[in-house]
Structure formats: structure tokens, C-alpha cells
Amino acid sequence: MNGVKNMQDNFRNPNDLVSQIEQLTKKTAVIPSLEHQLHALKHREKVFRRQSAIFQSASSLDVSNAKTDHETVSKLTVELERVRSELERTTEMNMAQKEEIKRQNKKILELSTKLQKLVAIFQEEMQKKDELIRKLNDEVVDLHGQIRVVIRVRDFKKDPSFNFQITSQNEVKFQQNNFSNVFAFENVFQPGANQPEVFDDIKELILCALHGKNVSLIAYGPTSSGKTYTMRGESGDEKKGVIPRAIQFLLEQSMKELAVIGWTYNFDASFIEVYNEEVFDLLDDKKKLEMKQTTTVGSKKIPINDMADVTDLLELADSQRSVATTACNQNSSRSHAIFQINIDGVHKSGETVKCCLNLVDLAGSERAKESGAQGKQFTELTKINQSLSTLKKCIRAQKTKMPHVPWRESKLTILLRDYLGAGSSKTMFIAHVNPSDASETKRTLEFTADLRSTNIGKATVQTGQ
Numbered sequence: 519m520n521g522v523k524n525m526q527d528n529f530r531n532p533n534d535l536v537s538q539i540e541q542l543t544k545k546t547a548v549i550p551s552l553e554h555q556l557h558a559l560k561h562r563e564k565v566f567r568r569q570s571a572i573f574q575s576a577s578s579l580d581v582s583n584a585k586t587d588h589e590t591v592s593k594l595t596v597e598l599e600r601v602r603s604e605l606e607r608t609t610e611m612n613m614a615q616k617e618e619i620k621r622q623n624k625k626i627l628e629l630s631t632k633l634q635k636l637v638a639i640f641q642e643e644m645q646k647k648d649e650l651i652r653k654l655n656d657e658v659v660d661l662h663g664q665i666r667v668v669i670r671v672r673d674f675k676k677d678p679s680f681n682f683q684i685t686s687q688n689e690v691k692f693q694q695n696n697f698s699n700v701f702a703f704e705n706v707f708q709p710g711a712n713q714p715e716v717f718d719d720i721k722e723l724i725l726c727a728l729h730g731k732n733v734s735l736i737a738y739g740p741t742s743s744g745k746t747y748t749m750r751g752e753s754g755d756e757k758k759g760v761i762p763r764a765i766q767f768l769l770e771q772s773m774k775e776l777a778v779i780g781w782t783y784n785f786d787a788s789f790i791e792v793y794n795e796e797v798f799d800l801l802d803d804k805k806k807l808e809m810k811q812t813t814t815v816g817s818k819k820i821p822i823n824d825m826a827d828v829t830d831l832l833e834l835a836d837s838q839r840s841v842a843t844t845a846c847n848q849n850s851s852r853s854h855a856i857f858q859i860n861i862d863g864v865h866k867s868g869e870t871v872k873c874c875l876n877l878v879d880l881a882g883s884e885r886a887k888e889s890g891a892q893g894k895q896f897t898e899l900t901k902i903n904q905s906l907s908t909l910k911k912c913i914r915a916q917k918t919k920m921p922h923v924p925w926r927e928s929k930l931t932i933l934l935r936d937y938l939g940a941g942s943s944k945t946m947f948i949a950h951v952n953p954s955d956a957s958e959t960k961r962t963l964e965f966t967a968d969l970r971s972t973n974i975g976k977a978t979v980q981t982g983q
């Protein structure tokens with residue numbers, strides 16, 4: 519029993535066992551020399567006894583020597599026996615330990631085989647779940663309409679000349695003189711809605727980009743209604759806008775769930791602006807870009823591996839974007855800005871996706887008279903209003919199925935054409951209203967309501983092949 523207990527104790531403390539084994543090994547090493555000594559002593563004793571018998575008159579010194587040798591022999595015999603039994607015990611323990619290690623190794627092997635099977639089942643389940651999510655997500659996004667429109671209402675001072683009311687989660691009512699209408703949207707964000715709430719509603723659309731669909735999010739509305747606030751946001755985690763949140767979301771999703779089921783993604787970004795009907799690269803010293811069909815040629819693309827890359831890129835673009843102080847907005851964007859994330863995905867099976875996420879911050883419409891704009895600012899304002907009015911004409915032409923849609927009348931519509939008419943993009947407008955201005959509010963509501971009923975076809979997966 520004690521032996522078993524000692525063994526158990528030793529298993530509990532393998533370091534002690536190792537040191538005991540070391541000591542015993544040392545002791546074992548001296549056994550041959552002890553045996554040799556013993557043998558020699560026994561021989562000497564025998565010779566001595568023989569001599570004593572022959573020489574009865576042996577001296578007392580000789581007898582005392584013989585006695586001492588006999589005692590040493592006895593002591594050595596006892597010691598030898600002790601070492602032998604200790605060696606036997608250790609050998610037994612060693613065997614038991616070897617058996618235990620074998621048993622444990624077998625168990626580990628069994629467990630790792632089970633684990634591999636479980637990982638394979640988990641990956642298969644994740645793959646199925648991912649396919650289902652893609653399908654459902656696609657259906658949900660499509661059900662919301664060809665062009666989805668949500669509306670964000672800025673905190674406003676009530677203007678007694680008209681009545682603006684948020685009547686439900688997806689409807690607002692506009693009433694002025696004899697005009698009264700209820701406008702429906704996918705969602706209405708109240709003045710108190712914060713940046714995370716807005717992004718939450720957009721997430722499912724952004725996920726479509728990882729699944730291979732071109733996705734476009736376009737902020738629309740009059741000057742100072744909050745478009746740049748929504749898209750770019752301001753400093754501080756809570757005030758971050760759609761652009762940094764979207765990239766963070768793409769990076770997280772691609773590195774977690776999609777990586778588990780065998781997808782690897784690469785992202786790069788470009789950032790251009792349309793200013794006074796010219797296109798400039800916000801990431802390349804505002805280099806003027808030429809256009810080829812619906813895209814620009816030679817825009818700089820910066821790889822995105824983590825959020826630090828994004829912060830640098832956005833700060834660079836912020837420093838380049840055309841802004842001015844106007845009567846309505848201290849930091850008014852004087853250009854349409856298009857941030858494009860190119861997504862390249864490859865699955866371990868060889869399947870690929872190649873698509874892009876476009877995040878567009880349009881310049882705001884503004885009436886020249888009220889803005890008090892003159893000179894350079896007047897030119898900017900005229901160009902902004904012209905491009906927005908071409909955008910409206912194109913949407914109207916599309917909606918009424920006119921044979922000609924005037925896409926080529928402005929750089930903005932040439933660039934947006936693929937997201938609004940070519941049928942390869944899932945598109946959402948975030949309409950902004952600042953209902954202290956009756957006529958701008960009415961115009962925004964009417965235009966964006968038109969958007970909802972415009973057919974742009976069904977987006978398909980882009981494989982880049």
C-alpha cells in the first residue's frame with residue numbers, strides 16, 4: 519500500500535521522482551565496486567581464518583583485525599541489500615510510470631483524433647451557416663427594394679411656416695399650405711440617433727460586399743444636413759462615421775467567421791473627389807485623374823491591413839478635400855467624395871470574389887441666393903447643383919423607363935452609373951434632412967422617395983474572372 523501511495527505521491531510531484539531516480543542511479547553505480555570490496559574482504563577473511571586455524575598462536579592484533587573486517591563485511595552486506603531493494607522498488611516504479619505515460623499518450627492521440635473530427639464538423643456547419651446567411655441576407659436586402667433609402671433627421675428648430683413630423687419608424691409627414699404628403703423609407707433615424715445606431719442598420723448591406731456583391735452607400739441631402747458627419751464622422755470613438763466603421767467591420771468579419779471557413783481577403787482603398795466637374799485623387803496630392811468609361815484611370819490604391827492604415831489614409835484625404843466656410847456650414851464640402859474599398863477574396867476551394875464597396879459623400883445642394891456665394895464659391899455651387907440635378911434627371915429617366923438616361927451629362931453620374939443603373943450593385947441612400955428649411959426638406963423627401971421606386975436590376979456576385 520505504502521509503495522502505491524509513494525508512487526502516487528511521486529506522480530503528483532514528478533520533479534522529486536526524477537531527483538530520487540538520479541540519486542538511486544548514482545547509488546546503483548557504486549554497487550559493483552561495493553560487491554568487489556565485499557568479495558575481497560570475504561576472501562581476506564577466509565584466508566585469515568585459515569591462517570588462524572593453522573597458527574593457533576596468532577597474535578591478539580590479528581584476531582582484532584579479523585573482527586573488524588567481519589563487522590565491515592556485515593555492514594556492507596546490509597548496505598548492499600538496502601541498495602538492491604531500493605533499486606528493485608525504483609525499477610518497479612519506473613515501469614509503472616512508463617505504463618502510465620503510454621496510457622496517457624494513447625489517450626491524447628484518441629482526443630486529438632476526436633478534436634480533428636469536431637473541427638471538421640464545425641467548419642462544415644459554419645460553411646452551411648455562411649451560405650444560408652448569404653442567401654437570407656441577399657433576400658432581406660432585395661426585399662427592402664432596389665435602392666434602399668433611409669433618412670436621418672438632424673436636430674432642428676421648428677419653422678412655423680410648415681409642419682414636419684416623424685410619424686413612425688419608417689414614415690415622415692410634410693405639410694405646407696395646401697401640400698401634405700407622407701413619405702415612407704426603410705428606416706427613419708430620429709435627431710437623437712447616434713453613429714453606432716445608424717451603422718447597425720447598414721451592416722447587413724456591407725456584409726453583401728464580402729459575399730461578392732458591389733455595394734454602394736450614398737449620403738444625400740442639402741448643405742449642413744449632416745452627410746459628412748454620417749459618412750466620415752468626427753474624432754472620438756462614439757462619433758466615428760460609416761467609413762471607418764465599415765472598414766473595421768470588414769476587417770473583423772474577414773478575420774473571424776469567414777477565415778474559419780477558409781476565406782482569405784485582401785483590401786485596398788482609393789479616395790477621389792469630383793470638384794468643379796474634374797476628378798482628383800485625394801490620396802495622391804490631388805492629382806487630376808482622367809476617366810475611362812465609368813471609372814478613373816491611375817488612382818492611387820492603398821492596401822488596408824489594419825485600422826492604423828485606415829486612420830492614416832483618412833487623415834490624408836481630410837487634409838486634401840475641398841471644403842469652404844459658407845453661410846450655412848463652417849466646413850462645407852465643395853466636392854462629391856467617393857471612397858472605394860476594393861475587395862479580393864479567395865476560398866480554399868479556389869472560388870474567388872472581386873468586388874467593391876463605395877462610400878459616397880455628396881456635396882450638398884444650396885440655393886445661390888441664400889448662400890450669398892460669389893466668385894469661386896458661386897462657380898462651385900453652380901457645379902454642385904448642376905451635377906445633383908443631372909443625378910435627379912437620370913433617376914427620373916430610369917424610373918419612367920425613358921429610352922435615354924443622361925448619365926454622361928456630369929462626372930458624378932458617370933461615376934455613379936454602375937451603382938444606379940448597371941444592375942451590379944446593391945445601393946442604399948442615406949437621405950439627410952435639416953427640417954428648418956422647408957423647400958430643401960421637401961425636395962429631398964420627393965427625390966429620395968423617387969429613388970425607392972427606381973429599378974436598377976439585381977446585383978450579382980462579382981468573381982473578377
Ligand SMILES: Nc1ncnc2c1ncn2[C@@H]1O[C@H](COP(=O)(O)OP(=O)(O)OP(=O)(O)O)[C@@H](O)[C@H]1O
Pocket residue numbers: 672673709739740741742743744745746747748752847849850851852880881882883950
Ligand atoms: N446627427 C448629428 N449629430 C451631431 N452633429 C451633427 C449631426 N449632423 C450634423 N452635425 C453637425 O452639423 C454640422 C454640419 O454637418 P456636416 O458638415 O456633416 O453637413 P453636410 O451635410 O456634410 O454639409 P455640406 O454639404 O455643406 O458639406 C457639423 O458641425 C456637424 O458636426
